[in-house]
Amino acid sequence: MQKEKDVAIVGSGLVGSLLAIFLRKQGHKVTVFDRRPDVRKVQFSGRSINLAMSNRGWKALREAGVEEEIRGLALPLDKRAMHVEGQPVYFQKYGEEGEAIYSISRGVLNRKMIDLAENAGAKFKFEEKIWDVDMKEARLYTGESEKSVWKEYKFDLIFGADGAFSRVRHKMQRQSRFNYSQHFIDVGYKELTILANEDGSHRLDNSSFHIWPRGNFMLIAMPNLDGTFTCTLFMPFEGEVSFESIKTEQDADAFFENYFPDIKDEISNLKKDFFKNPTSAMVTIKCFPWSYYDKITLVGDSAHAIVPFYGQGMNAGFEDISVLNDKMNKYGDDWEQIFEEYQTERKPNADAIAELSYRNFVEMSSKTADPMFLLRKKIEKKFAQEHPELWTPLYSRVTFSDKAYADALKIGDYQRGIMDQVMEIPHIEEKWDSEEVEKEIIKLIKK
Amino acid sequence: MQKEKDVAIVGSGLVGSLLAIFLRKQGHKVTVFDRRPDVRKVQFSGRSINLAMSNRGWKALREAGVEEEIRGLALPLDKRAMHVEGQPVYFQKYGEEGEAIYSISRGVLNRKMIDLAENAGAKFKFEEKIWDVDMKEARLYTGESEKSVWKEYKFDLIFGADGAFSRVRHKMQRQSRFNYSQHFIDVGYKELTILANEDGSHRLDNSSFHIWPRGNFMLIAMPNLDGTFTCTLFMPFEGEVSFESIKTEQDADAFFENYFPDIKDEISNLKKDFFKNPTSAMVTIKCFPWSYYDKITLVGDSAHAIVPFYGQGMNAGFEDISVLNDKMNKYGDDWEQIFEEYQTERKPNADAIAELSYRNFVEMSSKTADPMFLLRKKIEKKFAQEHPELWTPLYSRVTFSDKAYADALKIGDYQRGIMDQVMEIPHIEEKWDSEEVEKEIIKLIKK
Incomplete structure (x- = not known):
């Protein structure tokens, strides 16, 4: 357990609420600010893609001790149902037996997470908007409007969990040498x-x-x-x-x-x-650094918003918190070190899942109808089933493991190179499931 | 001449002042705002690279009718003087006889440009900082501080010429679907x-x-x-x-x-x-769109800040104004069309000079000591001198022409491909100035 700090989390979304639970377990005083009303008391707004919880998300929830409470809210999906024009529906299994992604409503999950954080002792301040952040002194300024009289709060640490259009990041962005793109x-x-x-x-x-x-x-x-x-x-x-x-x-x-x-x-x-x-x-947001000395760090979408086509936005955000918690356990009260190692470890992984998500957008929108693309997927799948020790498909590596996203991207590119060569084999359409092709893939891997 | 508009320019730097001159010539009422004091009344701050005016800059000044007034402030530089460690100084001509870049102090030039704009009838409001922009209504809000009482101004058109950390762009950046990177x-x-x-x-x-x-x-x-x-x-x-x-x-x-x-x-x-x-x-800033309907557009660094290693920052900004003026002449009072065609034409060119400037940074810092790199430059130069109809060096295309930056980048990449092959010729170090190499280059070009 760390020395108690007075901590502010800006944003009561999924990632902010999960962080609140972890910080309470570490013994801190936690106040969560949100400019919106309590999501438990309002109708949903009709603009959120349902979420797909997968391994990384479940791992973080497990570490927070709340996995079971969330399991009951989710429906396992073990396959895609493809409704291609003019064809009967066909099904593609996501992974191996027992592997599934979990459909869960953002609103339902968010309500539950806030309940759990509140039960853990976090204090929530809804409808209180942050207008300014004093980064050096870890002060927050809230009020009715940008020009109204502001209320000042002083904290030891501030976490920006305020999403893609983060106010905390907005303040950091004014620093020289802060890299940013949307x-x-x-x-x-x-x-x-x-x-x-x-x-x-x-x-x-x-x-x-x-x-x-x-x-x-x-x-x-x-x-x-x-x-x-x-x-x-x-x-x-x-x-x-x-x-x-x-x-x-x-x-x-x-x-x-x-x-x-x-x-x-x-x-x-x-x-x-x-x-x-x-x-x-839909936007991809990248920035760096995520942290300001031992005072402030960004988590989730505020640090790395991604397009939703890999179903990893929430999972990546939850993994941030899991990694942060690991660093807290490792470095105790050295918050500068915690924040530094957190951002250094997470940044390449955040960039990798941003890239993978963007590629999936291109793939889903333009390639799912291309027979050669589908053949490629079929060959890869067959080989992975027969040689699981030699080939883990990229999707499984991202979705059903907790290995680094950056490694998934790198290995995925390597596998793509091999498959490019396999697809060049003359008459591959006819002999895709032959021993010749199988042997060729093994040869290419071992090269 | 266009129908008179009440126009605000935010920023009294080089690009803002030049735009003021052009807009006055088109018959508009022009007010230039700057948060800083009048640069004519203060000491320079000691943080500006001297500027290198080249063709694009002179062309815009000529069109504005002020070329001669500026010529007297500039010193022509027709060559690089290379002070390589442990070697005597050696000189590299920039271009052909009579081609030069012009060294000019940013402060001296800016003072002169403001004088010229004022003489043309533009009104300057110094030490008046813009805090907010109402984009739909083309209103500007100025005041002592973000929280003080603001003064409101209503205009027909607003131009953001307020540099890399533009307040006008900052407001545009809040729109959905506004792409931005720093x-x-x-x-x-x-x-x-x-x-x-x-x-x-x-x-x-x-x-x-x-x-x-x-x-x-x-x-x-x-x-x-x-x-x-x-x-x-x-x-x-x-x-x-x-x-x-x-x-x-x-x-x-x-x-x-x-x-x-x-x-x-x-x-x-x-x-x-x-x-x-x-x-x-030093920062590269990219964004899009630059314009908001017929109300607002960005010019110069606020639209496309680049690193200074090609000496093209000011030249690119001046060229923006030259292109804007062309569009005004072409479309008369259809400002939406003027702004739309201006941004569509300039954006790829701005991206190209950003890329070329960044590459020059890499080249100047890491390659100027590499003998193979110097040999490559020597071969290219010799060939260009002997076959000017077949080969214009990239530097000349950027610096001594007014052809599109995007074309310079594209042709430069094509030339680089050829030179990559030339450098693969065995014993190129020994026979670089032979007829064999010359013929090989011609063959590669004609392929």
Whole structure:
């Protein structure tokens, strides 16, 4: 246990709440600020992709001692259900027997995490917005507005868990030599819902992650405990088929009927959501340094917001906290060392999962219909099943392990190089499952 | 001439002042805001690299009708003077006969540009800081401090010419889908001075750009009209030989004596500056979009700050204004179209000169001592001299032409590919000036 510190966490989201639990266990006084109202007392806003908890997330929850409490809120998905145009649905297992990602509603999880942090003794201050941070003195300034009279708080440590548009990072960004980038993709997303059957059951298979890939746009659906599915439509903001191009009810009817005939019963509901819910943008944010001496550090999206196409945003944020906790155990009260080693270890991993997530966006939107790409995946999968000691697929390394993201990226690139060569084998379409190909892959690995 | 608009320019630097002249010529009412005092009434701050005006800069000044007024303030430099350790100084001509870059003091130029803009009828408001911008309504808010009572101004158009840390861009950055990056290099700079001889003459050749390349650091010197040289020491912030490592007068003595023996008479003066002047950071800033409908656009460093190693920062900013003026002439009062076409045309060029400037930093700091690199430059130069119709060196294309930076980058990459192959010719060191090599280059170009 460390010497007690008076700690502020800015942001009561998933990562902030988890950090609060860990810091309470380490014996600190914890105050969590959030500019928004208590999420437990408001309706959800209809703009959050359902979350996919995987190994890294569960590991951090386990270390915090709250894994079991969360398990009950999540539905395991062990496969993708691919709804390719003009073909029957087909299923792709994510990993080996027993491996699954877990669908969980952001709102449901966030409420629970705040409960757990409060039970652990953290104090929450909702609807109190941070306007300024005195980095040297670890002071926070809150108030009604930027120009109102501000209230001043003095802490020993401040954690910025305030998301992609972090106010704490905004202050750090004013320093010379602070590197920063925000890059938006030209695709937006909109949340839609597929209702439950009248008896409360799910309309689609509820242990699958459903995907309707449609070239440069796609729909996904993840099941909730109440029988509904949270769907997300990813589509370019502008262009021929785009959010901009769907202006009227007729446009929406035609769009859903044309591209998603297998859920056409749901069209009136989907259409309603389409015009009710906002279209949101997606951004990759990178920055460095994350820490300011022994006073301030950033965690989760405020340090490394990523696009959601690998389902790793929350998992990466939770892993930050797990790593921070390891450093606390290792360095005791030397907070400068804790923050320094935390950021040095996490930065390359955050960059790697940002890159992998962006690549998955490109892959999901443009390649899922390419037969040669699907063949490549099939060859890789078969080989991995037969030679698990030689080949762990990239997806498994990211999703079902807690090995460094940076290593996953590096090994993934190496594997891609091998597969590029395999795909060059003449008539690979015909002999992809032959012993010749298998031997060739082994030869390439051992080279 | 356009319909008169009430225009605000934020920033009275070089680009802001030039824009004021152009806008006055187009018949607009122009108010220039600057948070700093009038540069004509204060001492310079000792932290500006001397500027190198080249073709693009002169072209814009010519179009503004002020070229001749500025020519008198500048000294032509037609060559580099290389002060390589342990070798006599040697000279490298920049271009062909009559081609030169022009050394000019930022302060001297800025004072003159403000005079010229004022004479043209622009109104300047110094020491008035912008705190907020209402983008939709083109309003500016100024005041003593962020929390003081603000003064509101309403304009038709606002131009952000407020430099790398632009307040106008800062406001635009809050929009969704605004891409932005700031990347600092690990090298800092410090301004030093070499004094004039007692008779007012220059101590070093005054038609040369002087460089002392020293591996991962370097000193440069550019002459001023008064017989002095403005020197800039570029050096890593941290590390073995670094700004951080020079702490005492003894450290500084040893540093200058060790690395710059040919200017050792100047050491006490250089040392004095070393501890007096600040160490500054260098940043590449990219963003997009630059414009907000028909209301706001960014020009110069606020849109595209670059590292100074190609001597193109001011030239690129002046070229922005030249292009803007072309669009005003083309589209009359359609400001949305003017801003749209301006940003679409300039963005790839700004990215290209950012890339070229960064590459020059890498090249100047690490390659100027590599004999194979120097040989490559020699081969290229000889070929360009003998076949000017087949080969314009990249440096000339950037510095002595007004062709697009993006094309210079592209053609430069193509030429580099050819030179890579030339350098692979066996025994190239011995036969670099042979007809065989010349013919090989021609063959590679025609391929």
